[in-house]
Amino acid sequence: MRGLPQGARIDCVDNSGAKIVEIVTVLNYKGVHRRSPAAGVGDMVIA
Template sequence: VGARIVCADNTGAKILEVVNVHKYKTRVSRLPAAAVGDFCNVVVKKGPAELR
């Protein structure tokens, strides 16, 4: 959570920030981690204005 990643599709977004990782069971106060194939919510940080 909070990691910035490079977008690899054709939407026009350049940089994404991970906001939430779905179905991640963890202890209290531990940040969830995501790997390949995990379902995450992200926010567009760099890209066209209509995507932000």
């Protein structure tokens, strides 16, 4: 199962007024060298 990488742009479908949001960073991401952070199901992101 693949997640959404950092920098992905996602259509926003709530009443916040934003049309497109971008994933800025994935919180509490622990990865290996040269792997880009990706958010999966249940991960917290800053958008």
